[in-house]
Amino acid sequence: MDRRKLKKAATLVFIFAALGVMTTLVSYSVTLYRLFCQVTGANGTTQRVAADTAKLAGKTVTVFFNTNVAPGMPWRFEPVQSQVRIKLGQQALVFFEAQNRADHAIVGHATFNVTPAKAGIYFKKIQCFCFTEERLGAGQKVEMPVDFFVDPRLASDPNTADVDQITLSYTFFQSLKPKGAADLARFSSAPPSAAAGQQLFAQTCSACHGLDHAKEGPGLRGVFGRKAGSTGGYPYSSGLAKADFVWTAGRLDKWLANPQAFVPGALMPYHVDDPARRRDIIAYLRTLSATTAATRAQD
Numbered sequence: 001m002d003r004r005k006l007k008k009a010a011t012l013v014f015i016f017a018a019l020g021v022m023t024t025l026v027s028y029s030v031t032l033y034r035l036f037c038q039v040t041g042a043n044g045t046t047q048r049v050a051a052d053t054a055k056l057a058g059k060t061v062t063v064f065f066n067t068n069v070a071p072g073m074p075w076r077f078e079p080v081q082s083q084v085r086i087k088l089g090q091q092a093l094v095f096f097e098a099q100n101r102a103d104h105a106i107v108g109h110a111t112f113n114v115t116p117a118k119a120g121i122y123f124k125k126i127q128c129f130c131f132t133e134e135r136l137g138a139g140q141k142v143e144m145p146v147d148f149f150v151d152p153r154l155a156s157d158p159n160t161a162d163v164d165q166i167t168l169s170y171t172f173f174q175s176l177k178p179k180g181a182a183d184l185a186r187f188s189s190a191p192p193s194a195a196a197g198q199q200l201f202a203q204t205c206s207a208c209h210g211l212d213h214a215k216e217g218p219g220l221r222g223v224f225g226r227k228a229g230s231t232g233g234y235p236y237s238s239g240l241a242k243a244d245f246v247w248t249a250g251r252l253d254k255w256l257a258n259p260q261a262f263v264p265g266a267l268m269p270y271h272v273d274d275p276a277r278r279r280d281i282i283a284y285l286r287t288l289s290a291t292t293a294a295t296r297a298q299d
């Protein structure tokens with residue numbers, strides 16, 4: 001009887017030991033599989049590669065953008081550019097425009113989809129509105145950036161080596177868990193507008209500046225890209241008269257923010273506090289310069 005009990009116990013110990021080994025194997029197999037994939041580069045893993053360490057491969061792919069909104073979602077949602085051509089490993093910044101047409105704030109979340117699906121694991125997003133729930137105020141319009149690159153391993157994987165076109169599709173759904181959503185207002189600083197700048201110029205600058213003639217200040221046509229303090233016949237302050245630089249967007253921005261801090265001894269008794277307004281005004285001044293292309297590189 002005792003022997004049989006002992007045998008039974010031994011069998012039980014064996015069974016538990018075997019079960020233990022199998023469980024351990026099963027729970028490790030995911031890790032083992034990942035390890036295998038990382039070593040061999042096989043499909044199925046979504047490990048992230050830093051853009052700067054990804055080796056640039058010579059191959060170029062075209063990425064197309066596609067947008068949808070779920071039925072009943074009162075947003076307009078469109079890609080700003082329909083496609084971009086990029087080298088593998090090259091980081092690209094693209095924009096999507098969304099507008100909430102409802103009279104109240106709505107939280108949405110975007111799902112995305114990459115075709116061909118086999119290229120999906122090589123499509124790496126660094127920044128995307130699709131990472132979080134997003135709130136858009138009533139009637140608000142924003143341009144949302146997406147930062148991405150295509151992993152150069154797309155070209156070395158035999159399964160995807162033939163892929164030279166990728167489509168990225170987004171669909172916005174109304175969120176079911178709107179709490180804790182990020183606010184898309186963070187993207188609402190509109191790109192500089194030369195038209196708005198022209199209006200601001202007419203309202204403020206034109207009191208002292210003509211375009212082609214001096215008033216209290218010098219004429220400003222062509223000032224973008226022109227040497228500071230150089231329009232003939234205008235009696236500049238000694239500060240501007242001895243300035244030795246060309247007006248670029250960056251310098252105009254500093255000047256407009258605080259002329260005396262940027263050029264000691266300058267006599268312009270006016271400044272513009274709002275950075276967005278400065279950008280608009282500079283965009284307008286830029287349109288008045290024939291040398292725009294030449295000076296753009298110096299920004």
Ligand code: HEC
Nearest residue numbers: 204205208216217218228229230236237240266267268270
């Ligand atoms: C109250 C008058 C006044 C207003 C308003 C004014 N400016 Fe001026 N601005 C001057 C004067 C005076 C100078 C010359 C300063 C000097 O010699 O130190 C000047 C110089 C400049 C210069 C340097 C030009 C050059 O040839 O180097 C720029 C650029 C400029 N202003 C841009 C603007 C813009 C843009 C606005 C509107 C946002 C504006 N200013 C508003 C009086 C004004």
